[in-house]
Amino acid sequence: MTVLTGNGGAAGNGGAAGNGGAGVAGQRRRFELPAAGLEDLHRALVSAGYQVIGPRVTGDAITLGELTSASELPFGWGVSLSPGGYRLRKRDDAAAFGHSAGPGSWKQFLHPPREQLWSATRGTDGLAVGPGAVQEPRKLAFLGVRPCDLRAIQVLDRVLRGAAGRDCAYSRRRAAVFIIVVNCTEPGETCFCASMATGPESGPGYDLLMTELTAGPDHSFVIEAGSPGGQEILTRLPVRPADPGVTERADTAVAGAADRMGRSMQTDGLPGMLAASRHAQRWEDVASRCLTCGNCTMACPTCFCTTVEDVTDLSGEHAERWQNWSSCFELDFSYLHGGPVRSSGVSRYRQWLTHKLGTWHDQFGSSGCVGCGRCIVWCPVGIDLTEEVAALWAERNAAGGPTAGSEGPERGERG
Amino acid sequence: MTGFRYPVSYRVSSRQEETHDTVTITLEPAGEPIAAFRPGQFTMLYSFGVGEIPISVSGPPGVPTLTHTIRAVGAVSAALCAAQPGQVIGVRGPFGTSWDHAEAAANRDLLLVAGGIGLAPLRPALLEALAQPGRYRRIIMLAGARSAAELVFAAEYGRWRERGAEVAITVDKADASWPGQVGVVTQLIGRAHLDPARTTALICGPEVMMRITARTLTAAGLPPASIWISLERNMQCGTAECGHCQLGPLLLCRDGPVVNFGLAEPLLTVREL
Amino acid sequence: MSVTSTELASHRFAAGLTAPQLDRLAAIAASVELAADTRLFDEGGQAASLWLIRSGRIALDLHVPGRDRLIVETLGPGDELGLSWLVSPPRWQFGAVVQLAASAFELTAAAVTSLCESDHELGYQVTRRLLDTAIGRLQAARIRILDLYAAPPRATPSSGAPARGGPARGGPALPGGSP
Numbered sequence: 001m002t003v004l005t006g007n008g009g010a011a012g013n014g015g016a017a018g019n020g021g022a023g024v025a026g027q028r029r030r031f032e033l034p035a036a037g038l039e040d041l042h043r044a045l046v047s048a049g050y051q052v053i054g055p056r057v058t059g060d061a062i063t064l065g066e067l068t069s070a071s072e073l074p075f076g077w078g079v080s081l082s083p084g085g086y087r088l089r090k091r092d093d094a095a096a097f098g099h100s101a102g103p104g105s106w107k108q109f110l111h112p113p114r115e116q117l118w119s120a121t122r123g124t125d126g127l128a129v130g131p132g133a134v135q136e137p138r139k140l141a142f143l144g145v146r147p148c149d150l151r152a153i154q155v156l157d158r159v160l161r162g163a164a165g166r167d168c169a170y171s172r173r174r175a176a177v178f179i180i181v182v183n184c185t186e187p188g189e190t191c192f193c194a195s196m197a198t199g200p201e202s203g204p205g206y207d208l209l210m211t212e213l214t215a216g217p218d219h220s221f222v223i224e225a226g227s228p229g230g231q232e233i234l235t236r237l238p239v240r241p242a243d244p245g246v247t248e249r250a251d252t253a254v255a256g257a258a259d260r261m262g263r264s265m266q267t268d269g270l271p272g273m274l275a276a277s278r279h280a281q282r283w284e285d286v287a288s289r290c291l292t293c294g295n296c297t298m299a300c301p302t303c304f305c306t307t308v309e310d311v312t313d314l315s316g317e318h319a320e321r322w323q324n325w326s327s328c329f330e331l332d333f334s335y336l337h338g339g340p341v342r343s344s345g346v347s348r349y350r351q352w353l354t355h356k357l358g359t360w361h362d363q364f365g366s367s368g369c370v371g372c373g374r375c376i377v378w379c380p381v382g383i384d385l386t387e388e389v390a391a392l393w394a395e396r397n398a399a400g401g402p403t404a405g406s407e408g409p410e411r412g413e414r415g
Numbered sequence: 416m417t418g419f420r421y422p423v424s425y426r427v428s429s430r431q432e433e434t435h436d437t438v439t440i441t442l443e444p445a446g447e448p449i450a451a452f453r454p455g456q457f458t459m460l461y462s463f464g465v466g467e468i469p470i471s472v473s474g475p476p477g478v479p480t481l482t483h484t485i486r487a488v489g490a491v492s493a494a495l496c497a498a499q500p501g502q503v504i505g506v507r508g509p510f511g512t513s514w515d516h517a518e519a520a521a522n523r524d525l526l527l528v529a530g531g532i533g534l535a536p537l538r539p540a541l542l543e544a545l546a547q548p549g550r551y552r553r554i555i556m557l558a559g560a561r562s563a564a565e566l567v568f569a570a571e572y573g574r575w576r577e578r579g580a581e582v583a584i585t586v587d588k589a590d591a592s593w594p595g596q597v598g599v600v601t602q603l604i605g606r607a608h609l610d611p612a613r614t615t616a617l618i619c620g621p622e623v624m625m626r627i628t629a630r631t632l633t634a635a636g637l638p639p640a641s642i643w644i645s646l647e648r649n650m651q652c653g654t655a656e657c658g659h660c661q662l663g664p665l666l667l668c669r670d671g672p673v674v675n676f677g678l679a680e681p682l683l684t685v686r687e688l
Numbered sequence: 689m690s691v692t693s694t695e696l697a698s699h700r701f702a703a704g705l706t707a708p709q710l711d712r713l714a715a716i717a718a719s720v721e722l723a724a725d726t727r728l729f730d731e732g733g734q735a736a737s738l739w740l741i742r743s744g745r746i747a748l749d750l751h752v753p754g755r756d757r758l759i760v761e762t763l764g765p766g767d768e769l770g771l772s773w774l775v776s777p778p779r780w781q782f783g784a785v786v787q788l789a790a791s792a793f794e795l796t797a798a799a800v801t802s803l804c805e806s807d808h809e810l811g812y813q814v815t816r817r818l819l820d821t822a823i824g825r826l827q828a829a830r831i832r833i834l835d836l837y838a839a840p841p842r843a844t845p846s847s848g849a850p851a852r853g854g855p856a857r858g859g860p861a862l863p864g865g866s867p
Contacts, residue, residue, distance in 0.1 A: 118421050122463050126424025126445035126503045160656055168420060275663070278685045305658030308651060312464035319464045326658070333659060335649050337488070337840035347687030355661065362664030363655075436839060488839050531837030561837040587832045591757040594787070597747065598761045599828040605700070606764045621836040 028224060030247050031239035033210070035219040038070035038096065041180070041208075042143070044236040050141035050178055053109060055102065060088055062102040064109075067143065074099060081188040081262070081373065084382030093214040097144050100188030101372045105301035106142055106153055110173055111160060117169075117308065117321040137173040145181045145206070147199035148191075148370040152301035153179070154205055158364045159304050178229060181206040182221075185253040189262035190373030192386055196267065198370040200257035208233060211250035222250040263373065263386040266393055267357075270367075273396050274358035278350065282391045287346040289381050294327035296375035296383075297352065302368045305333070328352050353388060418449030419654065422461040422505025425481060427498045433567040437532060438496040439473060439484045442504055449506055452476060453513035454539030455617075455645060455673045458483070459653050461505030462494035469650040470495075471536035471672070472509065476543055481506065484535035484567060510653035512673040514540045517643040519615035525551045526609065528628050529558040530600055530620020534567050536645050536672070537619050545578045554580040555607055559600030559624070562588045583607065600624065601631040611636030618676075619645040626683055629676045639677035646671045646679060663688050691717040691793055699740045699793065700766040701817055709810045716799035721791050722746075728769075728784040735772035735780045736797045741765055744790025748782040761825070762787060768821050773797035 033041070045052050054067045057074045067073065073096040080087045081100060091098050120129040145153070153174075160170040184193065184200035193199030202209055207230035210221040222242050225231040242250075297303040307326035312319045326333060328351050334341035342348050360368035369385070376384045417423055425442035432438055449458070452472050460483060461467040468491045474482025487493040498504060514537075519525050525544055527537045537556075544554050556575060560566045563586055572582050583603045585596040596603070600620075609632075616632050618625045625644045632642055648660040648667045655669035663682040665671055682688055693710040696702050696717060702710060722728070722744065729735070731750060739746075746769050748760045760782050763769050769792070772780050778797065804811030 120422070120463070120505070122503070126426070127422060127461075127463065127505050129421040129423070129505065131421075278663075278688065304656070306652075307657065307659070308467075310461075310464065310466045316464055321467075323657075328658065328661075333649070336647065339841070341648065342687045344687055351661070351688075354663075359661070359664040363661075363666050363670075486839065559837070561835070565837065585762075587835070587837070589759040590755065591749070591759065593759060596745065596762040596764070597759040599831045601831070602824075602828055605766055623834065624831075624836050627831060 030222050030224045030242045031234065031237075032242040032246050033221040033223045033237055033239045035094070035096070035221070037221070037238050038073065040237050041233070042067065042070040044233050045141040045143070045178065048139075048141075048178075048233065050139045052141045052143050053106075054143035055097070055099065057088065061086065062088065062099050064102070064104040064106065070096075073097075073144070078186070079188060081190045081377050082382070083190065083376050083384045084379055086377050094219055095186075095212055095214045097182040097212050098186055098214070100184075100186070100191055101146065101149070101301075101374050101377075103299055103374070103378055105299070105372075105374065106145060106149055107156060107301050107304075109140055109142070110153065110156060110177065111170060111304060111325075113325045115169065115323045117323050119318065119320045122317050122319075131169075137169070137176045139176045139178070140173075141178040141180065143180045145179055146184055146193075146372070147181060147202035148184070148193040148196070148372045149301055150179065150181050150202055150205055151196075151198035151370045152372065155302045155364070155366060155368060155370065156304060158366065159302075178233075179206045180208040180210065183209065183211040183250075183254045185212060185257050187257050187261050188373060190376040190384075191261050191371060192263040192265050192373065193371035194258040194261045195263075195265040195386075196367060196369055196371035201254045206230070211254055213246065213250055213253070215253070216246075216249060220246075222247055263371075263376070263384070265369075265371070265386045265389050267367070270389070271358040271361045273393060274354045277392050277396050278354070280392055280395050282388065282395050283346045283350045285391070286383060286388050287344070287349050289383055290345055290349045291381060292329045292345045292348055293380060294329035295378050295380060296385075297327040297329060298325065299374040299378040300356070301370065301372060301374065302356075303327070307333075328355070353385065356385075357389065417447050418507050420507070422459070422467070422507050423447060423449060425504050425506045427500050427502045427504060428480065430498070430500055433484060433569075434565045436488075436496075437484060437486045437565075437567055439482060439535075439567075440495070440498060440504075441474065442481045442483070442506065444479060445503060448479060449481075449508055452481070452509035452539075453515050454543055455514035455516075455536055456509040456511050457536075457650070457653075457672060458506050458508030458510065459650075460485075460491075460495055461507070462491050462498070463503070463505065465494045466491040467505070467507075467651075468492055468495075469510075469647075469653070469668070471645070473535035473538045474542075475546075476539055484532060484538075486532050507653055510650075510668050511671055512669075514617050514643065514673055516673050516675070517615050517617055517641075519551070519617075521550050522552050522613075524553040524555065524610055524614040526555045526607070526614050526616040526632075527557070528600060528604075528616060528618045528620070528632075529556070530624035530628070531560055531565070532567055533618075533620030533624070533645070534558050535619075537617060538568060540617060541575065541580065545575065545580060548579060552613065555609075556580050556582045557585075557600055557603040557607065558583070559585050559587070559603075559620070562586050563593045563595070581607070599627075601628055604628070604631050604635060609635060609637070611638075611641075614641060616642045617645075617673075618642065622646070622683065626680075629680070633676075639680065640675060642676035643673055644676055644679055646674050689719040690714075691719050695719070696740075696793060699742065701740045701768060705810075705813060709807075709813060712803060712807065712810060713795075713814075716803060717793040717795050719791070720794045722786045722789065724786050724789045726786040728786065729780045730783045731780055733780045735770065735778040737770050738773070738795045738797060738800055739769040739792040740795070741767050741769055742791045742793065744786065744792075745788040746790060747785050747787045749785060750782055761828075768818065770797075771818060771822060773801075774818060 052067045055062045056072045075094045078091040079099045120127045181202045206226040210223045225234045305326045306323045309322045356368040424445035426445045428443045429441045457469045457471045459467050470483045473484040485495045487496040589597045629642050650660045650668045651657045653668050655666045660667040691714045693714045696714045746763045749757045
């Protein structure tokens with residue numbers, strides 16, 4: 001299993017190592033970039049061969065897509081979030097990153113909804129199987145990744161990068177991504193990254209890290225590099241060393257965001273509580289509201305499940321395998337010997353929640369939830385994950401403790 | 416790693432009909448082979464243009480050929496069962512855990528309990544055990560089937576006995592032409608005179624049969640840690656990336672199919688997990 | 689041929705009995721050798737014996753007009769044969785034929801009943817063992833009813849659509865406009 005530490009995020013991006021890589025203890029070198037410098041950043045990324053992907057207003061939402069100019073960033077736009085609710089709102093300032101998560105996530109670029117896995121031709125010597133029409137991945141720069149979403153990318157890395165030596169399309173795409181994280185200074189009403197320890201301040205793994213400052217005299221960013229590639233880009237930007245007063249304002253804004261989370265979740269002992277709660281009454285309650293539409297799994301930045309589809313052409317000599325996003329809310333998802341294992345909505349909601357927050361730890365060594373709140377916002381009936389977990393805690397505590405009735409010893413080494 | 420993401424070509428070298436709906440095919444590599452498998456592991460077999468399904472290896476380890484025993488229950492398995500010698504099959508794998516996880520130490524009693532086609536994934540373990548005379552104190556194979564006509568590998572039981580295995584077969588339905596035992600496979604356990612402290616049990620069959628068998632063994636004094644079962648869910652990718660084969664904390668294509676009963680039991684009794 | 693307590697103690701049925709109980713039970717048991725193909729009883733006959741099988745194999749069978757004999761179950765070493773006398777009327781529900789030459793301890797139903805009546809503690813022990821056996825056979829019969837090894841129903845994975853609509857692939861439903 002790939003363990004992500006330090007500057008792993010941009011490994012393989014190339015670029016000459018600048019003076020003193022960031023991330024070295026005691027050598028945090030931070031700079032100030034005026035807001036106008038975002039266009040320089042965009043230009044530097046493009047000239048380094050990157051297609052820049054970032055947030056912009058499309059229709060009535062802030063979604064992720066190609067930015068042909070930094071001016072397309074959603075300056076002055078914020079969002080109002082609630083269970084089952086998402087509205088754009090005008091901000092009092094011109095912040096480019098004054099919004100929380102939208103319906104899209106970086107998953108759609110790293111782990112596309114539909115992808116050809118291979119194509120094969122039947123010949124006399126057997127099957128000629130190859131990557132088919134799969135192209136070498138484009139170099140993408142993700143501009144404006146929130147700390148929770150950086151963590152989501154790292155969660156996906158653990159799942160989809162596979163074991164060492166197992167080359168795959170995800171790994172190739174991932175290696176070609178440059179990540180610019182913007183720390184969170186204004187969490188949304190459905191955010192709970194502080195509970196999940198994924199924000200509002202970014203952990204390692206970025207190429208560049210920025211904190212947006214709008215409250216002071218100038219609209220600017222505190223910026224620092226987290227990789228040699230980030231350092232390389234940084235040298236091309238109109239930056240000046242950040243004054244202590246500026247970095248302090250940035251740090252205060254980020255630290256303050258932790259206290260303004262719209263939601264929270266009790267995560268201490270959560271996997272054990274969920275393992276002990278497989279027969280909880282609450283599942284019936286939530287399932288009576290859940291439409292099993294799977295919107296939460298589509299919006300979730302870490303839900304990775306896929307189904308493959310084998311197709312042939314009319315001649316029968318050429319076949320292809322395609323991979324599509326799938327959802328544990330689909331009835332066919334657990335199909336086995338003539339029928340689904342999880343036929344009830346109760347069992348499918350339980351699977352989603354307990355996997356995301358509980359058994360993900362067993363399978364991939366971390367939680368699958370980063371506290372972005374998308375599943376709450378994009379649930380058509382407004383099911384609130386944090387509320388469900390709180391209710392499960394309450395039921396479990398009433399039943400005699402977090403792990404009463406748990407399944408005993410932790411399993412050992414995996415195969 | 417060859418045969419991990421892309422199917423590699425194998426050619427059907429022989430085909431043996433086991434029952435009216437079950438066929439054993441032996442495959443030989445048509446190019447670069449997949450990595451060597453261990454007994455209990457499975458591969459993903461691809462029938463060109465039809466699809467891909469997980470099938471446990473049923474042949475002996477340590478040879479270049481791959482043997483699979485397949486029951487025709489769906490489009491892909493029917494296509495694989497119909498594959499004639501010379502036909503090319505795509506193979507990915509091997510995937511998952513093996514019976515090696517049971518770590519049945521030398522000089523213990525190795526008990527294999529099979530239900531129906533569950534004999535197939537146990538056969539490599541049996542053949543390997545038989546190839547190491549003296550490694551185990553006893554090798555016991557208990558197998559149940561629906562009827563005499565639905566026994567797989569029926570021609571081999573005599574040879575297994577000659578090579579030192581105690582083999583007991585029972586069927587659910589029989590008329591007077593069947594000279595063997597009639598009843599559930601668990602009823603053979605009481606007649607096998609097991610030494611619970613020295614027995615390692617490997618069980619494969621329908622999930623209900625494995626649960627009942629494992630419970631019968633624990634009632635006979637075997638610790639759950641000595642009992643191993645082979646579980647199945649909707650395995651699709653084999654690489655722990657598609658999410659379909661989850662059983663609670665387990666991704667069965669990676670953490671299974673071979674799982675310790677002590678770990679599996681609380682999971683198997685949760686409905687629709 | 690008479691049976692010693694030591695001989696009887698070797699049978700699974702005797703596990704846990706006290707020495708005096710073993711003595712009393714051995715006193716009413718006879719050791720019998722049963723040649724292959726011997727018919728021990730027929731369906732409908734008067735049920736009057738309990739056999740504790742030591743070796744060999746006994747088949748319980750049933751005649752079905754127009755078909756060969758059906759074998760309902762086979763019994764082997766450690767098993768008990770003959771429970772029908774426990775209930776009224778005491779008649780055999782199935783027939784029994786020796787499939788592989790067998791040896792057994794045979795106890796007449798009358799002697800067992802009389803012993804259990806006169807010694808309720810031993811009667812409890814005997815009844816419990818026979819109840820264990822009966823429950824074991826009931827459970828085994830239920831498992832066989834499940835027909836576990838039958839081929840699963842043939843269905844295609846795509847035949848079952850999600851009950852209330854499936855997820856839209858590629859992203860959540862958007863409020864007005866898509867990315």
